[in-house]
Amino acid sequence: FLGRLSIRHRLTPHLLEAGGHIGYDVRPSARRRGHATAMLRDALPIANAVGIDPVLITCDADNIASRKVIEANGGLFANQRVTKLRFWVATSPQRPDDHLPALFADRFGQPTSVESLGGGQSGATVKRVTIGSTSVVVKRAKPAEAAFYEGVAPVLAAAGVSVPERLWSFQEDGLQWIVLEDVALPLPRDRWLADPAVLGALGRLHGFEPALPIMPGMYRPAWPDEMSAAALDALPAARRGQLKPILERAREESTPLFEPRHPISGDPNPTNWGIRDDGTVVLFDWERFSVGTAALDLAITIPWLPEEGAYHEVAAAYLAASASGKAAGSRPPRGSIPVLARQIAVAKVWNVAEYLSLTVVGGIEPSARVEAVSTEASDWLAKGVGFRP
Numbered sequence: 001f002l003g004r005l006s007i008r009h010r011l012t013p014h015l016l017e018a019g020g021h022i023g024y025d026v027r028p029s030a031r032r033r034g035h036a037t038a039m040l041r042d043a044l045p046i047a048n049a050v051g052i053d054p055v056l057i058t059c060d061a062d063n064i065a066s067r068k069v070i071e072a073n074g075g076l077f078a079n080q081r082v083t084k085l086r087f088w089v090a091t092s093p094q095r096p097d098d099h100l101p102a103l104f105a106d107r108f109g110q111p112t113s114v115e116s117l118g119g120g121q122s123g124a125t126v127k128r129v130t131i132g133s134t135s136v137v138v139k140r141a142k143p144a145e146a147a148f149y150e151g152v153a154p155v156l157a158a159a160g161v162s163v164p165e166r167l168w169s170f171q172e173d174g175l176q177w178i179v180l181e182d183v184a185l186p187l188p189r190d191r192w193l194a195d196p197a198v199l200g201a202l203g204r205l206h207g208f209e210p211a212l213p214i215m216p217g218m219y220r221p222a223w224p225d226e227m228s229a230a231a232l233d234a235l236p237a238a239r240r241g242q243l244k245p246i247l248e249r250a251r252e253e254s255t256p257l258f259e260p261r262h263p264i265s266g267d268p269n270p271t272n273w274g275i276r277d278d279g280t281v282v283l284f285d286w287e288r289f290s291v292g293t294a295a296l297d298l299a300i301t302i303p304w305l306p307e308e309g310a311y312h313e314v315a316a317a318y319l320a321a322s323a324s325g326k327a328a329g330s331r332p333p334r335g336s337i338p339v340l341a342r343q344i345a346v347a348k349v350w351n352v353a354e355y356l357s358l359t360v361v362g363g364i365e366p367s368a369r370v371e372a373v374s375t376e377a378s379d380w381l382a383k384g385v386g387f388r389p
Helices: 013-018 035-049 064-072 102-108 143-158 196-206 225-234 237-258 294-301 309-324 337-361 368-383
Strands: 003-007 022-026 055-060 076-081 084-089 113-116 126-131 134-140 166-172 175-181 262-264 273-275 281-283 290-292
Touching (some): 035 055, 055 064, 064 084, 102 126, 102 166, 102 175, 143 166, 143 175, 196 294, 225 237, 237 337, 237 368, 294 309, 309 337
Antiparallel strands (some): 055 084, 113 126, 262 290, 273 281
16 A cells, blocks of 8 residues: 545535645655555546546645645646645646647747747756747746746846847647757756856856846745755665765755845756857856855765865855956946855755756656666765765
8 A cells, every 4th residue: 555546526615726736645655665656647548538537636835845746747827825835737748759749830930940948947848949941948837937028038137147039939728838049059968066157157157236026936045954865765775864864964054055045046957048149148048047055056066976176176166256347336246266165065966956856856867877876976985085974
């Protein structure tokens, strides 16, 4: 017995607010093993067979694991009602990869080619669409991301933070779509670590004034106990006793890093940057735009499992690039290189723990690569590279 799954054909006023069409529960001893993600995935075609599409699913606002299970199955955040988050999840089979909303062709013309760009860990629908000699990026957006491009991106761009230009946004069949400038040239690998242009762009974002709005459904970085437990479950069983104190010490030290001091991108990893024809670097993934501290972003710019010197290198380059490229009206960066390097090291442990937890609670599909990464991460944590409790 793993748990319970229920599908409700009709919603009472209470279920419409705080219950939804599908309810699931996994017994405590079987949690953090991917069962909830699998249960919900298997329930969707059953709901579709009885004519429910999309389904409403809710979870407690502070239940990060449940939210990730819902989003891993395609859940799109709708709104929050008191203590409950409400999501809509499509139950119909996925359309062919070259499918585009009809309204797109009405405005831009018939595509000559459609290339799937994948959706990274979020699983979003992202396509590069070519119409004659022009290409654009078409993306199915969550409400917070759509709101970012409509209200926040133009303000950031005016302050020197390079964001893809939003060409159009629209709704079709209850889904939100955005059409963006195509920044097709990726950041070269030899610029992945401590690139001055990348760090300067982040410095302008972090120093932006005045405060930017908090949008409904916005990603909020955190390190709850549940994330540590799930991360440990992803590591080899023989290493968990050794690694648990390391994760706990890093979690305790990380608390100030999640204070909402200034805007952060949330996911400035090297593969999320492109280069315009004029050489300008552009961050093209803003799904996790949020508030926090610089160290959270800077840790994510460092490719996967770094050597100890990477933290010092990034801290020094960030402070130098931010000071020399400070945009008008923004706060100059503060802090010494050793202090910032330590914060980045702690944030990198958080970054790794978050990734590992997603392989357990849902959000990253199991694979041979994921299993190998878990082993690599356990070795890296055990060596205390850059983070020594």
